[in-house]
Amino acid sequence: MFQVQLASRLNGVSESATLKLNAAVQAMKAQGIDVANLTAGEPDFNVPDAAKEAVVESLKLNRSRYTPVPGVIELRNQIVEKTNSQQPELPARWKATNVIVTNGGKQALYNTFMALLNPGDEVLIPAPYWLSYPEMVKLAGGTPRFIESKFENDYKITPDQLRSAITPKTKLIVFNSPSNPTGAMYSKAEYQALGKVLLEDANAKNVMVISDEIYDRITFDPEPFCSFLGACPALQERTITVNGMSKSAAMTGWRIGWSVASEAISQALNTLQGQSTSGINALAQWASIASLKLPESTFASQVQSFRERRDLTLEILKKAGKIDIVKPAGAFYLFLGVGSYLRSGEDSFAFAEELLEKAQVAVVPGTPFGAPQSVRISYATDQATLIKGCEKIVEFVKQRA
Numbered sequence: 001m002f003q004v005q006l007a008s009r010l011n012g013v014s015e016s017a018t019l020k021l022n023a024a025v026q027a028m029k030a031q032g033i034d035v036a037n038l039t040a041g042e043p044d045f046n047v048p049d050a051a052k053e054a055v056v057e058s059l060k061l062n063r064s065r066y067t068p069v070p071g072v073i074e075l076r077n078q079i080v081e082k083t084n085s086q087q088p089e090l091p092a093r094w095k096a097t098n099v100i101v102t103n104g105g106k107q108a109l110y111n112t113f114m115a116l117l118n119p120g121d122e123v124l125i126p127a128p129y130w131l132s133y134p135e136m137v138k139l140a141g142g143t144p145r146f147i148e149s150k151f152e153n154d155y156k157i158t159p160d161q162l163r164s165a166i167t168p169k170t171k172l173i174v175f176n177s178p179s180n181p182t183g184a185m186y187s188k189a190e191y192q193a194l195g196k197v198l199l200e201d202a203n204a205k206n207v208m209v210i211s212d213e214i215y216d217r218i219t220f221d222p223e224p225f226c227s228f229l230g231a232c233p234a235l236q237e238r239t240i241t242v243n244g245m246s247k248s249a250a251m252t253g254w255r256i257g258w259s260v261a262s263e264a265i266s267q268a269l270n271t272l273q274g275q276s277t278s279g280i281n282a283l284a285q286w287a288s289i290a291s292l293k294l295p296e297s298t299f300a301s302q303v304q305s306f307r308e309r310r311d312l313t314l315e316i317l318k319k320a321g322k323i324d325i326v327k328p329a330g331a332f333y334l335f336l337g338v339g340s341y342l343r344s345g346e347d348s349f350a351f352a353e354e355l356l357e358k359a360q361v362a363v364v365p366g367t368p369f370g371a372p373q374s375v376r377i378s379y380a381t382d383q384a385t386l387i388k389g390c391e392k393i394v395e396f397v398k399q400r401a
């Protein structure tokens with residue numbers, strides 16, 4: 001039999017654990033098993049009508065040709081407006097030439113790592129982290145290095161931790177606020193303190209920042225969302241802001257994301273994209289333009305619904321007694337510290353597998369998020385599923401205690 005020789009760049013790179021788990025759940029459902037699926041990484045709301053109408057209109061206008069590699073100008077202008085309003089004190093206002101529209105936020109992140117990393121370059125990733133960051137860094141030839149955030153510090157890293165993690169090889173740090181998987185969100189003051197290290201520490205002069213702000217709209221705290229450059233405008237030249245339509249406009253399947261960065265970086269990203277995927281799907285770009293033009297109030301009921309589901313889920317899970325949970329300030333996940341319920345030698349994979357098998361509740365193990373004693377649940381699902389799933393988790397852990 002023919003033995004394919006795969007490229008060595010794939011050595012040590014893992015398959016996405018969330019996508020794999022979702023496939024297992026779908027297979028169980030196909031067999032008629034009633035699974036409470038708490039793994040969803042996407043909102044369960046519909047796309048605004050204005051976005052749907054924009055697609056129909058675009059079809060009628062025959063917008064079926066290649067789009068410009070960095071995105072249609074109308075979309076880039078909308079993105080400029082949004083980003084400038086979230087980053088009001090920048091030394092220089094962003095322009096369309098600073099924006100590259102990509103296939104989801106994922107491609108913006110991947111292309112950024114590809115454009116910036118050389119072998120030996122290290123990327124600091126606060127843990128727990130979104131599981132694709134380290135894999136993307138490895139694919140791009142870099143080395144991921146983790147900074148362990150503490151449960152006691154609401155899963156946020158401190159300036160001292162950042163300072164001591166930086167080495168001469170550090171090229172980048174990735175911030176993700178609000179966070180997948182913990183829902184943690186940095187306040188303006190917290191970001192300013194971290195930015196101060198990057199601005200003032202002798203070791204940090206060349207360190208750049210990727211700020212993944214894909215959950216910006218889904219926040220619940222009295223403290224508002226703060227973009228990294230909203231807090232640290234002096235780091236404009238050193239920061240790449242990533243965002244997109246997936247989470248904040250319930251448009252995961254439309255695959256629209258973007259990066260906003262200096263022209264030097266954006267030109268490199270443009271070259272990379274021009275030789276790989278070219279410009280993004282035309283219809284999805286026009287849908288995004290329509291959605292970005294909608295007032296913030298259009299999405300208020302979605303955010304309110306996430307808040308209610310968060311509170312409901314917390315209320316039920318409290319009954320377990322020994323699950324460690326930081327009340328999330330944003331996104332739509334709860335990160336459950338289940339260390340008290342793990343048997344010796346077990347990690348979250350074994351816990352999640354047994355939970356699925358015995359209680360028919362699907363959660364994502366924390367191990368690929370850099371937290372082997374935790375599991376992630378998503379509350380982006382209907383209340384009935386949430387209540388059933390969380391009550392079963394409580395019963396399940398009580399039996400393990």
Ligand SMILES: Cc1ncc(COP(=O)(O)O)c(C=O)c1O
Pocket residue numbers: 041103104105106107130176179180212214244245246247252256257
């Ligand atoms: C933190 C984070 N960043 C980026 C993405 C990528 O989103 P998309 O490619 O759908 O825009 C996700 C999706 O799960 C995410 O959770």
